[in-house]
Amino acid sequence: xxxxxxxxxxxxxxxxxxxxxxxxxxxxxxxxxxxxxxxxxxxxxxxxxxxxxxxxxxxxxxxxxxxxxxxxxxxxxxxxxxxxxxxxxxxxxxxxxxxxxxxxxxxxxxxxxxxxxxxxxxxxxxxxxxxxxxxxxxxxxxxxxxxxxxxxxxxxxxxxxxxxxxxxxxxxxxxxxxxxxxxxxxxxxxxxxxxxxxxxxxxxxxxxxxxxxxxxxxxxxxxxxxxxxxxxxxxxxxxxxxxxxxxxxxxxxxxxxxxxxxxxxxxxxxxxxxxxxxxxxxxxxxxxxxxxxxxxxxxxxxxxxxxxxxxxxxxxxxxxxxxxxxxxxxxxxxxxxxxxxxxxxxxxxxxxxxxxxxxxxxxxxxxxxxxxxxx
Amino acid sequence: xxxxxxxxxxxxxxxxxxxxxxxxxxxxxxxxxxxxxxxxxxxxxxxxxxxxxxxxxxxxxxxxxxxxxxxxxxxxxxxxxxxxxxxxxxxxxxxxxxxxxxxxxxxxxxxxxxxxxxxxxxxxxxxxxxxxxx
Numbered sequence: 001x002x003x004x005x006x007x008x009x010x011x012x013x014x015x016x017x018x019x020x021x022x023x024x025x026x027x028x029x030x031x032x033x034x035x036x037x038x039x040x041x042x043x044x045x046x047x048x049x050x051x052x053x054x055x056x057x058x059x060x061x062x063x064x065x066x067x068x069x070x071x072x073x074x075x076x077x078x079x080x081x082x083x084x085x086x087x088x089x090x091x092x093x094x095x096x097x098x099x100x101x102x103x104x105x106x107x108x109x110x111x112x113x114x115x116x117x118x119x120x121x122x123x124x125x126x127x128x129x130x131x132x133x134x135x136x137x138x139x140x141x142x143x144x145x146x147x148x149x150x151x152x153x154x155x156x157x158x159x160x161x162x163x164x165x166x167x168x169x170x171x172x173x174x175x176x177x178x179x180x181x182x183x184x185x186x187x188x189x190x191x192x193x194x195x196x197x198x199x200x201x202x203x204x205x206x207x208x209x210x211x212x213x214x215x216x217x218x219x220x221x222x223x224x225x226x227x228x229x230x231x232x233x234x235x236x237x238x239x240x241x242x243x244x245x246x247x248x249x250x251x252x253x254x255x256x257x258x259x260x261x262x263x264x265x266x267x268x269x270x271x272x273x274x275x276x277x278x279x280x281x282x283x284x285x286x287x288x289x290x291x292x293x294x295x296x297x298x299x300x301x302x303x304x305x306x307x308x309x310x311x312x313x314x315x316x317x318x319x320x321x322x323x324x325x326x327x328x329x330x331x332x333x334x335x336x337x338x339x340x341x342x343x344x345x346x347x348x349x350x351x352x353x354x355x356x357x358x359x360x361x362x363x364x365x366x367x368x369x370x371x372x373x374x375x
Numbered sequence: 376x377x378x379x380x381x382x383x384x385x386x387x388x389x390x391x392x393x394x395x396x397x398x399x400x401x402x403x404x405x406x407x408x409x410x411x412x413x414x415x416x417x418x419x420x421x422x423x424x425x426x427x428x429x430x431x432x433x434x435x436x437x438x439x440x441x442x443x444x445x446x447x448x449x450x451x452x453x454x455x456x457x458x459x460x461x462x463x464x465x466x467x468x469x470x471x472x473x474x475x476x477x478x479x480x481x482x483x484x485x486x487x488x489x490x491x492x493x494x495x496x497x498x499x500x501x502x503x504x505x506x507x508x509x
Contacts, residue, residue, distance in 0.1 A: 018408075018423045025427075062452050189452045197476050199457050200499050208480065215481060246479035332457045332501040372499055374481040 042168050045175045049159045052178050053152075059189045060152040063145035064089060070141055070196045074134050075127020084126050088142055089149045091119075109301045119143070133198065133247030137371060140248035141195035144188045144330065151185050183326055191330035195248060200338075200372035202328035206275040206295075208341040209320075209348065210242035210366025211375050219375055222259050225251035227375055233349070235358030239264075241365050248371035253296065254305025260363055261313045268315050269360040272348055273306070275367040276329065276337075277321035286340035287323045288347050295319035296367045306365075315363075318355065320347045330369075395435050402431030455501040461485070465492030474499060 033040070064085060071081045093115060096107040123139045124130075130138060158174035194201045200208065214229035221244065222228040228241040239260055243251035253273075261268055275295040279285060294306040294317050310317045322340045352362055409424030457474035461484055468489045478484070482496045 018420050018427075022423045022427060059452060066452075186453075190455070192452060193454055197457075197474065198479070199474060200480060211481065246482070332455050333499070335498075335500045335503065338498055338500045372479045374479050 038168050039166065042162070042166055042171050045168075045171045046159070046162055049155070049162070049171065049174055049178065052182065053155050053159050056148070056152045056155055056182075056185055059185060060145075060148045063148040063189065063192055066192045066196055067138075067141050067145045071127050071138060074130050074138060076129030077126060078128075081126045084122070085142070085145075088119075088122060088126075089146050091146060105301055105304045108299060112299070112301060133245075136247030136249050137195055137198045140369070140371065141192065144191040144195055147188050148185065151181060151188070155181065187327045187330055190327065190332070194330065194332045194371070198246070198248070198372050200333045201330050201369055202324045202333055202337055203276050203330060203368040204333060204370055204373050205322045205324070205337050205341055205344070206273075206366040206368035207242045207245065207370035207373050208338070208366070209274045209322075209344045210240050210364065211245070211370075211373050212341060212345055213238065213348070213364060213366075214240040214242070214375055223252045223255035225249050226253055226256040228256065228260065229375075234353065236352060236356055237361045238352070239268075239361065239363045241363070242373075242375060243368070243370040244375070245370035246372055246374045248369055250298070250367075250369050252302060253365050253367055254302035254309075257306050257363055257365060258309040261309045261315065264361060266313060267361045268313065268363055269356050270318060270352070271306070271310055271315050271363045271365065272318045272320060272351055273365045273367055274320040274322070274344055274348060276324050278326055278329075279323035283323050284336075285324050285328060285334060286336035286343070288340055288343045289321045289323065290347055290351065291319045291321065293317055293319050295321050316355070318351050320344050320351070391438055395438055398431045398435050398438075402428045402435065404428075405431065457499065457501045459496055460498035461494040462497045463487040463490060463492045463494050466490040468492075468494070470494060 068082055068085050071077060071085065075081070093111070096104055096111060098104055119139055119142075120135070123135055123142065127135065127138055155174060155178075158170065162171035162174065191201065193199070214227075214231055217229035217231050217240075219227040219229045222241060225244045226241055227244050228239055231238040231240050241253065241256050241260075243249040243253070257271060271294075273295040275297065277289070277295065279287070294303050294310070296303045296306065306317070309315075322337065322344050324334075324337055328334055328337065348364060352364075356362055405424045405428035409421045409428055412418075412421035412424055458471055459474050459478045461470045461472070462468070466487060466489045468487050478496055478499060480496055480499055483493045484496055485494050486492075487494050
């Protein structure tokens with residue numbers, strides 16, 4: 001220890017009082033860091049998490065405030081909707097048990113259907129004066145506020161747990177994830193404006209492509225909240241489908257494709273799905289890519305149904321993806337994505353010409369939230 | 376104590392402010408003594424004082440930077456400007472205006488000022504730059 005304390009003097013011999021003082025200060029700092037480095041690091045990280053947590057709390061509160069305002073303004077309720085909104089924001093969803101995974105998709109679907117119908121009823125009760133489209137938009141708005149509340153509570157949990165235990169590894173977990181979480185939180189906060197006003201969002205690009213293809217043709221409802229139109233094109237028959245707009249809706253495209261395949265059987269020679277896809281850093285927003293498979297997000301129930309139906313009828317699945325950043329998915333649609341819809345239409349048409357023959361029938365499914373997009 | 380209350384409230388960082396004042400005063404004193412030592416030819420003392428003073432200023436700068444990160448960055452929700460483009464399918468007349476609630480793509484919105492057609496909404500998207508914040 002004495003040798004360690006004398007170490008600085010090898011470089012700067014303390015010939016004066018101030019020299020001794022400097023030596024003591026630097027030795028004390030060295031010892032302090034040697035013994036408390038981990039604690040100092042924990043405190044620094046906790047401070048950063050705390051700053052972010054305050055920010056997330058404000059965003060969560062804003063989400064709640066905007067939801068209540070929108071319900072009062074659009075829904076014209078008889079009483080203050082604040083307690084109902086607060087109750088809604090605490091909703092949770094229990095995933096089905098996966099110990100025996102056979103049949104889990106149908107169990108998950110049943111639970112999601114119950115959740116959807118409960119949310120619809122609750123929003124209808126909160127906003128009796130709203131139209132169907134407005135109810136869909138309000139439901140989306142409340143779900144965004146609910147997501148912000150969940151993010152806030154999870155970050156707060158790790159922050160308080162870290163503070164309680166001062167365990168570096170608990171604090172590090174949330175600290176490392178914060179930049180990624182903040183991107184998602186900022187995306188949801190940008191969604192508040194879009195959902196309140198009913199503006200098209202980035203996720204709606206697939207629905208926009210389908211709307212462009214089916215415009216002017218007769219539509220019919222082929223599954224819950226999904227409309228389809230038969231469009232003759234280059235000697236083929238395209239069955240174009242999308243969620244029923246212009247309210248915020250994704251519908252059940254899996255059911256729609258299965259119903260059409262049951263109806264048309266082996267007449268269908270290809271299924272093309274178009275959806276927004278998360279871009280990697282460096283890729284451009286609005287770039288269009290083609291691939292194989294079912295281009296559809298979500299928990300996987302609709303994707304499973306599309307894949308099952310395609311396999312049963314032996315129909316090839318093609319996908320067209322429009323790339324966008326995670327922060328654009330639920331935010332008001334940027335112009336680059338609107339322009340990309342035309343490029344995606346061209347990609348779909350090229351795929352049809354390359355992969356099918358005259359007289360064939362093709363299902364073209366525009367996937368995504370159709371808020372602000374009619375058909 | 377409720378869990379909400381466990382998060383320190385946002386306020387002026389008085390602790391940091393006082394620490395910065397104290398360190399600043401000592402750093403200034405050290406620098407003054409350093410320059411005085413140079414003037415009187417005590418080079419070794421001058422080096423120590425200047426080292427102390429500049430270390431103090433560096434610490435002060437770091438503290439100000441850290442407190443700025445957590446307090447000055449305001450947690451605001453971005454509000455973007457969204458525009459609606461209307462086109463007349465008959466004469467091609469085009470009009471761009473701000474988004475209004477109730478607008479949607481392919482909505483037949485208003486009569487065309489040029490012909491007897493109806494202006495249809497063909498595009499709704501945000502402007503590239505974020506204009507203002509909530």
